[in-house]
Amino acid sequence: MKVAILGTGLIGASIGLAARRWLGARVAGHDPDPGALEAATRRGAVEPMSSLEEAAAAADLAFVCAPVAAIPEVAAAALDAGARVVTDTGSVKREVVSLVEGGGGAGRFVGGHPMTGSERSGPAGAAAGLIDGAAWALTPTGRTDPQAAVAVEEAVRRMGAVPVRLSPERHDRLVGLVSHLPQVASTALMATAASSTDEAAMLLAAGGFRDLTRLAASSPELWVEILLANRDAVREAIEAYGDRLRLLGAMVEAGDGKSLSRAFLEAKEARLGLAARPQARLGVAILAVPIPDRPGALAEITAALADRRVNIEDLEIVHSAEGSRGTTHVTVGEGEAEAAIAALAEAGHEAAQLT
Amino acid sequence: MKVAILGTGLIGASIGLAARRWLGARVAGHDPDPGALEAATRRGAVEPMSSLEEAAAAADLAFVCAPVAAIPEVAAAALDAGARVVTDTGSVKREVVSLVEGGGGAGRFVGGHPMTGSERSGPAGAAAGLIDGAAWALTPTGRTDPQAAVAVEEAVRRMGAVPVRLSPERHDRLVGLVSHLPQVASTALMATAASSTDEAAMLLAAGGFRDLTRLAASSPELWVEILLANRDAVREAIEAYGDRLRLLGAMVEAGDGKSLSRAFLEAKEARLGLAARPQARLGVAILAVPIPDRPGALAEITAALADRRVNIEDLEIVHSAEGSRGTTHVTVGEGEAEAAIAALAEAGHEAAQLT
Numbered sequence: 001m002k003v004a005i006l007g008t009g010l011i012g013a014s015i016g017l018a019a020r021r022w023l024g025a026r027v028a029g030h031d032p033d034p035g036a037l038e039a040a041t042r043r044g045a046v047e048p049m050s051s052l053e054e055a056a057a058a059a060d061l062a063f064v065c066a067p068v069a070a071i072p073e074v075a076a077a078a079l080d081a082g083a084r085v086v087t088d089t090g091s092v093k094r095e096v097v098s099l100v101e102g103g104g105g106a107g108r109f110v111g112g113h114p115m116t117g118s119e120r121s122g123p124a125g126a127a128a129g130l131i132d133g134a135a136w137a138l139t140p141t142g143r144t145d146p147q148a149a150v151a152v153e154e155a156v157r158r159m160g161a162v163p164v165r166l167s168p169e170r171h172d173r174l175v176g177l178v179s180h181l182p183q184v185a186s187t188a189l190m191a192t193a194a195s196s197t198d199e200a201a202m203l204l205a206a207g208g209f210r211d212l213t214r215l216a217a218s219s220p221e222l223w224v225e226i227l228l229a230n231r232d233a234v235r236e237a238i239e240a241y242g243d244r245l246r247l248l249g250a251m252v253e254a255g256d257g258k259s260l261s262r263a264f265l266e267a268k269e270a271r272l273g274l275a276a277r278p279q280a281r282l283g284v285a286i287l288a289v290p291i292p293d294r295p296g297a298l299a300e301i302t303a304a305l306a307d308r309r310v311n312i313e314d315l316e317i318v319h320s321a322e323g324s325r326g327t328t329h330v331t332v333g334e335g336e337a338e339a340a341i342a343a344l345a346e347a348g349h350e351a352a353q354l355t
Numbered sequence: 356m357k358v359a360i361l362g363t364g365l366i367g368a369s370i371g372l373a374a375r376r377w378l379g380a381r382v383a384g385h386d387p388d389p390g391a392l393e394a395a396t397r398r399g400a401v402e403p404m405s406s407l408e409e410a411a412a413a414a415d416l417a418f419v420c421a422p423v424a425a426i427p428e429v430a431a432a433a434l435d436a437g438a439r440v441v442t443d444t445g446s447v448k449r450e451v452v453s454l455v456e457g458g459g460g461a462g463r464f465v466g467g468h469p470m471t472g473s474e475r476s477g478p479a480g481a482a483a484g485l486i487d488g489a490a491w492a493l494t495p496t497g498r499t500d501p502q503a504a505v506a507v508e509e510a511v512r513r514m515g516a517v518p519v520r521l522s523p524e525r526h527d528r529l530v531g532l533v534s535h536l537p538q539v540a541s542t543a544l545m546a547t548a549a550s551s552t553d554e555a556a557m558l559l560a561a562g563g564f565r566d567l568t569r570l571a572a573s574s575p576e577l578w579v580e581i582l583l584a585n586r587d588a589v590r591e592a593i594e595a596y597g598d599r600l601r602l603l604g605a606m607v608e609a610g611d612g613k614s615l616s617r618a619f620l621e622a623k624e625a626r627l628g629l630a631a632r633p634q635a636r637l638g639v640a641i642l643a644v645p646i647p648d649r650p651g652a653l654a655e656i657t658a659a660l661a662d663r664r665v666n667i668e669d670l671e672i673v674h675s676a677e678g679s680r681g682t683t684h685v686t687v688g689e690g691e692a693e694a695a696i697a698a699l700a701e702a703g704h705e706a707a708q709l710t
Contacts, residue, residue, distance in 0.1 A: 174551070175559060177556060179560075181544070182563045182566075182568075184603055184607075188603055190626050194621070195599075196532055198528075200521060200525070202629055204530060206490070206533075206534065211569055215567065218623070220623060221616070223619055228612055242604070245543045245593055246597065252539075260575075267543075270548075270571070296657075298667050299654065299660065300661075302656075306654035309651075
């Protein structure tokens with residue numbers, strides 16, 4: 001099997017690593033930036049090719065990992081160069097898919113979007129593990145060759161991701177809601193607080209505020225491109241969010257504690273339901289472990305798990321709205337939960353399984 | 356010195372522990388719930404008294420750690436019983452202070468609000484460390500005896516917190532913005548996404564969405580009481596936030612990438628400025644440490660620090676908007692940053708100091 005990676009940044013290089021490891025594929029890569037191609041090659045993610053055409057020629061599957069605006073052109077070139085099936089990794093799908101299909105690419109092109117990423121950027125931060133367990137949206141249309149869709153789906157699944165089939169429109173509406181809206185909400189919250197002329201505002205900002213505004217530190221360039229490419233869905237999501245805020249605001253103004261309690265309880269239950277499925281990954285368990293206030297407490301917790309070779313999938317310190325210290329939520333594989341709890345108990349930490 | 360703790364839940368018991376340890380005080384406690392009083396006593400936080408009056412009698416300083424609605428009555432009783440100075444720990448101040456002062460408590464009562472808390476609740480979760488480094492708002496008015504204000508400020512500082520003097524109105528406006536608004540924003544975001552009838556929505560919800568909606572799992576009872584007690588400031592904050600969202604939405608709708616970039620950049624810079632002052636604590640350094648994808652990686656990081664007796668003040672795994680894995684942000688004492696970086700380097704982890 002030959003896989004082509006067209007664009008060897010963080011996502012492209014990660015797919016290259018996963019394709020080598022899990023598909024046993026020969027992976028040819030190209031990037032218009034020679035530095036990115038060289039770094040991905042050094043990282044072991046691709047075999048470097050001097051042109052897009054050379055990389056795509058006779059590829060069973062080509063991944064277009066370019067910025068959203070460049071995807072239609074790169075996808076068309078890959079199809080022309082002889083790639084049998086082409087997919088992409090862009091954060092928005094309706095415009096991209098319609099441009100590729102309109103440009104003669106209907107049939108062998110399948111829109112895609114792995115719901116993954118990292119604080120790091122560029123091929124140096126690449127890892128096959130970035131894909132493992134991530135939801136991976138695929139957006140074939142009525143014009144897509146069913147065989148092509150199955151081929152991409154199969155490759156995605158074998159690389160450890162969870163394929164989710166959606167229409168391009170549905171994909172864009174959903175990421176508008178669960179990915180683009182949170183970014184806008186975070187940026188708006190930071191801007192609202194920062195616009196206070198009271199210097200004490202930031203002095204009183206505790207853990208909850210920090211959690212909510214963390215995304216506001218994301219790359220403006222990246223996000224402006226995404227938001228503008230998904231204009232309708234983002235506008236719709238912001239409106240729905242604004243309506244919900246107004247509703248809560250009206251309850252506060254009216255002193256309507258009963259409605260407010262109901263709304264807060266419903267949101268609480270929805271959030272607790274979500275915690276059972278972090279990053280859409282199945283088969284994980286979340287353990288809550290209180291953190292004692294002394295040096296080395298976290299080290300004891302993580303070492304106890306490392307000693308048993310339990311992989312920590314995720315770890316977060318959960319703060320209350322006004323709190324600083326907190327409880328650790330440790331995500332481990334479902335099959336390892338029992339061993340993890342036993343290991344923690346032995347080390348003197350009482351863990352409770354949340355899911 | 357005699358300190359009275361009236362209400363021995365999480366905050367009251369934590370103050371009791373800190374007062375014993377850092378003020379060397381004799382700490383008398385009372386709680387209308389015998390179970391809470393017994394637990395706080397077992398925790399070593401207070402010496403139990405059979406009545407509020409007995410606890411407050413001849414106390415140099417009484418902390419009223421009751422639910423907001425009960426504070427005026429308990430504060431008045433403590434003053435009547437002979438406590439020299441009385442303060443409270445309620446999350447809103449204007450109404451509380453005005454009720455206590457109107458009820459004859461002006462002079463010896465100083466409104467207070469430690470900006471701390473924990474996921475845990477009740478005296479069992481209490482710790483002196485909950486107070487250490489937290490901002491602690493104090494809201495004396497023109498009617499407060501200056502000596503009383505100084506006494507509370509001094510005690511707060513000796514217990515390791517950072518006193519911040521504000522008028523009750525200013526306090527309420529600020530917490531409306533940086534504490535109550537984030538709670539409403541989180542609950543509204545969760546409700547907006549949960550109202551989607553598309554079951555795939557939660558499947559695509561990644562790290563960013565989880566960060567933003569974590570607070571939505573907070574206690575409805577607690578929050579409804581707080582929001583209603585700070586009605587005006589909360590309404591004002593929700594409005595300002597709604598305006599900011601509408602502004603961003605209009606930029607998206609108009610395709611105004613230039614204004615959008617500027618707004619995102621400003622918010623990003625404000626957020627990065629905030630990271631330098633987590634929980635209002637001075638004298639800390641934040642280190643960014645990439646997490647390799649293998650069992651034990653976090654244990655290596657935390658163990659390297661524990662070996663050098665570096666206390667981890669806070670630790671969070673920072674996700675990108677769509678990402679799962681990430682970078683650890685480790686908060687340590689400023690004076691320990693260099694030793695921490697060296698210890699991590701020795702263990703093979705390249706840490707960068709962010710602040």
